[in-house]
Amino acid sequence: MNKILFYIFVCFAISGFSQNNLKSLLKKYNDESTPYIYVKQLKKQTVPPVLLDARELPEYKVSHLKNAIHIGYNTFKIENVQKKIPDKNTKIVVYCSLGIRSETIADSLKKAGYNHVQNLYGGIFEWKNNNLPIYNSSEKETDSIHAFSNAWSKWVKKGVKVYE
Incomplete structure (x- = not known):
């Protein structure tokens, strides 16, 4: 019985540790000046918000969320967003690889x-x-995900990692 309890404890500890690492990573780079929305919350939205992809175009072409609008990071221009989304009361979710650039x-x-x-x-x-x-860029569901770089790819647990 003790071995089973130990195994359960180790599984929970590992699962919590990996989640805390993501939390720590985001705390290191973000100040939470914009509130987070979590994957499960976004998935449950009855009226989907406008999704803006803040990654570079090669990343977006490999993989993006359905109906996301590419706005880039290095090439971002607020004027482009204002043309596409003139209503300032529109619900918007911005995303990138992990939530730092976004x-x-x-x-x-x-x-x-x-x-x-x-x-x-x-x-x-x-x-x-x-x-x-x-x-993907053909709007077909894909298992490929742009992993940004070898260093950041450790956060990708599912799918086929692509680096182009």
Whole structure:
């Protein structure tokens, strides 16, 4: 019986540790100036928000959330968003690989007057890790996910990692 309890304890500890590592990573880079929305919350939305992908175009072409609008990070221009989303009361969720770049973009949107902006906690990696669908440039469901780099790919637990 003690071995079973020990095994259960180790499983919970490992599972909690990996979640805490993501939490620690995001705390290191983000100040939570834009509130997070978690994958399960986003999935349950009856009226889906506008999804903005704050990754670079090669990442977006490999994998993105359904109906997401590519806005980029290095190439981001608030004017492009304002043309596509003129209503400042539109519900918007910004995402990237993990939620770091997307916080910067979300902050820019808030400064431009957008009132309902959230940052996807864990980004597309967490979305895929929860077995939710992602799409390629042909808008076909794919198992490939752009993993950004070898260093950041450790956060991708599901799917086929692509680095192009």
